[in-house]
Amino acid sequence: MINTFIGDLGHFSVILAFVSAIVSALAYFMASYRQPLGQDKLDWKLLGRGAFFVHVIAVLGIIGSLFEIIYSHRYEYHYAWSHSSNHLPTHYMISCFWEGQEGSFLLWIFWHTVLGLLLIKYNRKWEAPAMAVFAFVQLFLTSMILGVVIGDLKIGSSPFILMRDFMTDAPVFKLDPNFVPKDGTGLNPLLQNYWMVIHPPTLFLGFAAALVPFAFAIAALWKGEYKEWLKPAFPWTLFAAMIMGVGIIMGAYWAYETLNFGGYWNWDPVENAVYIPWLTLIAAAHTMVIYKRSKSALRTTYLLVIVSFLLVLYATFLTRSGILGNASVHSFTDLGLSGQLFTYMAAFVVLAVGLIIYRWKNIPATQKELTTYSAELWVFIGAAVLCLGAFQVLATTSIPVYNSFMGFIGLKTNAALPADQIAHYTKFQLWVGVAIAVLSGFAQVMWYRKNDKENISNALAIPLILTFLFSALFLLLGKIGWMPTVDITKEWICVILLLTSLFAIFANLSMMLTLMQKKISLSGGAIAHIGMAMILFGILYSAGYSKVVSENMSGLLYSREFPDEMNRDNVLLWRNQPTEMSGYKVTYKGQFIEVKDVPEYVNKQILFPTADPYKSLARANIKQNGKVYFKTGDTVEVYPENTYYQVEYKQKDGKTFTLWPRAQVNEEMGLLASPDIKSFANRDLYTHVSSIPQPDEEREWSESKEHLIGIKDTIFINDYVAVLYGLEKTNAVQGIDLNLAAGDVAVQADMKVFGEDKEYHIHPVFVIKDKLVGRIPDEVDDLGIRITFNNIDPVMNKFSFGVETTQKDYIIMKAMEKPFISIMWIGVFVMTGGFIMAIVRRNKESKADSSDGNDRPKVMAKQRKKIVA
Structure with missing residues (x-):
């Protein structure tokens, strides 16, 4: 019988989390119902708090149960079987946790519990x-993993469902209801990357943090406290925007390191679905800044905070309802939750929109006139540009939703996503980047300067001079070949982006230096803007001036089945045969795999496969950096899923380096290739495998050609020469003990094959065991040769060898240079540092505002006067 205790415990925890969320939501609602803010009904409040604590414990119980199922390989549970396998390293088992829909919902639920506890501890007035x-949000989220069926109504998808209950029609479970698979299907190979261990938790923390300012905004509308909510919500808005942005960049770097499309952003619908709320959150943070200074843009702030959270829910609906179909490589399949997801989103749309419409007239609106030299005006325009950029992406990304809705009401539509999505989005988003760069520099200068023409002109003079000087320098260096060439006549939009990103850097740098002289904490915004401008600069050069260095110069087509781009932009590398490639001499050295407890990759040629694909025998000592890890004949544990292709680059100055692009042949997904990257000061060299020979079991060998030779005789094999140097008796082959008895014999041939620039030893074996003849061939993968020791003629003292040939080992490889991409990644760190400084500052101000009351605006005004002076 299957032991279902851990699954029952997990399912009970889900039910407890769901019920406790209902109780907490109702109790907190009753505590605040018809009560002034901060004067809640104590009994109801304590009940709500206690229920939320129970909810937290239940969520931890769900997490512990699910991880135990995955870690202990309990394949009687469908979630463990469909997302993990016996041989996954522990850190990838963590990735298995959130690979499925249920696990990712659980991750989201967990972060909400953490943030909820922080709100209870530090925001008692708004609790x-x-x-x-x-708690109302948690109610909906926990329902997604409830896994309860009432008649024809399915509520949630449980991660604790047994295989026999999930696959009820499978014959094996009809024969044996207690059948447990010996291994799982494993983790998606594209997710076997360390970024997938940290990217999803970071991104879901950003999603969860977006709830905090939304909760404050709804609470403020409910309680009629239209202004006070901004104090506690502002730091949380910055935090949510920062974490969501970092999560997005982590995903971009994962794509850069793992996917082979040659970039880090593909305008995939799921990427867009995350990008959109991030833009509106950034816009909301800027309107909050406007309100703190001039008491204007309060209504806009409400709208942006609410819309940001609703867009997070919309992103969830897009990715998990199955509505994107084949439009995205990231989207989850539909688990029958699309109706439930729509209900979740619709409930909060109705709640938020209804409440803001009801309270709209009561929200204070300032009639202050904004002049041309008003900093608030330009910050507001910047927020508007962010929203326009978000809307453009939203409109196109939502085409599948639009089609689905029209089909639902019985109308057919021909709307389709753009054929070239990168070109479509980039055409608009480039201008958004230009506008943001200009506004981030201009508005930052105006924010801390006197609002008059002369003062602002003086402040902008040095940044503008530096902008034009450096732009001219970059263009000149491009002309002489030291930098990517920018053609002003054809690529004027790129020149504009270069000018504006440099202007944003220098303008914000000037303000940062000025502010640091007064008070370093004030410079967080300027530093974040510098980081953003560096990202734009890095995107401009790395995406706009990426250069293919692996052009096919042979004049031959690799295959008529390949697209033109692949035949044009890839180089064919035969193993151990150097090839010239755009300033490099490149040599493909062979195939390597990972061996457990060995720090570096191990050449496949010294590993003999066994019946167990995860175990091999060492054909020679496995030695690295002077240390022997395994000796000849030892059994070693291997990770056979991925093959690493050793590619040696030799530069013109004689320096060499090695890259290890990875590839996996997947039965369902075909060739999955991941690049390797060499980073230089001014560029990255990005290398990935585009095509490889057929796997060993699928290779076609020629008919065996018989050769009868003696010692020191020669065999001619295609363009190569093989010499038989001798024979010797052996008791083992490839590390395998032959268990020879009396009267048995095994003879191993010692042959040498002379390749273009390397000699290969080959040892075919002839065996007589139990009066039966056996033959164990040996191969030279580099040359595509297999030699079999067929027979011995003792009379003539000759030996018969069969020679077969196949395609030599090769790879077809693409290499690209991406200039100044490091500036983009550095910009991410700079931007994050600026965000952290701004969060710390605004959090301190929020606490000071709570204690100082009406004196705080006066203090802030005095500080601004000192800075201006």
């Missing part, structure tokens, strides 16, 4: 109304 919203 009841804000936590009512929090």
Whole structure:
């Protein structure tokens, strides 16, 4: 019988989490119902808090149960079987946790519990109304993993469902209901990357953090406290924007390191679905800044905070409802939750929109006139540009939703996503980047300067001079070949982006230096803007001036089945045969795999496969850096999924380096190739495998050609020469003990094959065991040769060898240079540092505002006067 205790415990925890969320939401609602803010009904408040604590414990119980199922390889549970396998390293088992829909929902639920506890501890005044919203959200999220069926109604998909209950029609479970698979299907190979261990938790923390300002906004509308919510919400808005941005960049770097499309952003619908709420959150943070200074843009702030959270829900609906179909490589398949997801999203749309419409007239609106030299005006324009950029991406990304809706009401539509999505989005988003760069520099200068023409002109003079000087320098260096060439006549939009990104860097740098002289904490915004401008600069050069260095110069087509781009932009490398490639001499050295407890990759040629694909025998000592890890004949554990192709680059100055692009032949997904990257100061060299020979079991060998030779005789094999140097008796072959008895004999031939620039030893074996003849061939993969020791003629003292040939080992490889991409990644760190400084500052101000009351604006005004002076 299958032991279902851990699954029952997990399912009970889900039910407990769901019920406790209902209780907490109702209790917090009653605590705040018809009560002034901060004067909640204590009994109801304590009940809500206690129920939320129970909810937290239940969520931890779900997480512990699910991880135990995965870690202990309990394949009687469908979630463990469909996402993990026996041989996954522990850190990838963590990735298995959130690979499926249920696990990712659970990750989201977990972060909400952490943030909810922080709100309870540090925001007691807002606890009841804000936590009512929090618990209401948790109610919906926990329902997604409830896994309860009532008649024809399915509520949620449980991660604790047994295989026999999930696959009820499978014959094996009809024969044996207690059948347990010996291994799972494993983790998606594209997710076997360390970034997939940290990227999803970071991104879901950003999603979860977007709930905090939303909860404050809803609580403020509910309680009629239209202004006070901004104090506690502002730091959380910055935090949510920062974490979501870092999560997006982590995903981009994962794509850069793992996928082979040659970039880091592909405008995939799921990428867009995350990008959109991030833009609106950034816009909301800027309108909050406007309100703190001039008490204007409050209504806009409400709208942006609410819309940001609703867009997070919309992103969830897009990725998990199956509505994107084949439009995205990231989207989950539909688990029958599309109706439930729509209900979740619709509930909060109705709640938020209804409440803001009801309270709209009561929200204070300032009639202050904004002049040309008003900093608030330009910050507001910047927020508007961010929203326009988000809307453009949203409109196109939502085409599948639009089609689905029209089909639902009985109308057919021909709307389709753009054929070239990168060109479509880039055409618009480039201008958004230009506008943001200009506004981030201009508005930052105006924010801390007197609002008059002369003062602002003086402040902008040095940044503008530096901008034109450096732009001219970059263009000149491009002309002489030291930098990517920018053609002003054809690529004027790129020149404009270069000018504006440099202007943003220098303008914000000047303000950062000025502010640091007064008070370093004030410079967080300027530093974040510098980081953003560096990202734009890095995107301009790395995406706009990426250069293929692996052009096919042979004049031959590799295959008529390959697209033109592949035949044109890839180089064919035969093993151990150097090839010239755009300033490099490149040599493909062979295939390598990972061996457990060996730090570096191991050549496949010294590993003999066994019946167990995860175990091999060492044909020679496995030695690295002077240390012997395994001796000849030892059994070693291997990770056979991925093959690493050793590619040696030799530069013109004689220096060499090695890259290890990875590839896996997947039965369902075909060739999955991941690049390797060499980073230089001014560029990255990006290398990935585009095509490889057929796997060993699928290779076609020629008919065996018989050769009868003696010692020191020669065999001519295609363009190569093989010499038989001698024979010797052996008791083992490839590390395998032959268990020879009396009267048995095994003879091993010692042959040498002379390749173009390397000699190969080959040892075919002839065996007589139990009066039966056996033959164990040996191969030279480099040359595509297999030699079999067929027979011995003792009378003539000759030996018969069969020679077969196949395609020599090769790879077809693409290499690209991406200039100044490191500036983009450095910009991410700079931007994040600026965000952290701004969060710390705004958090301190929020606490000071709570204690200082009406004196705080006066203090801030005095600080601004000192800075201006």
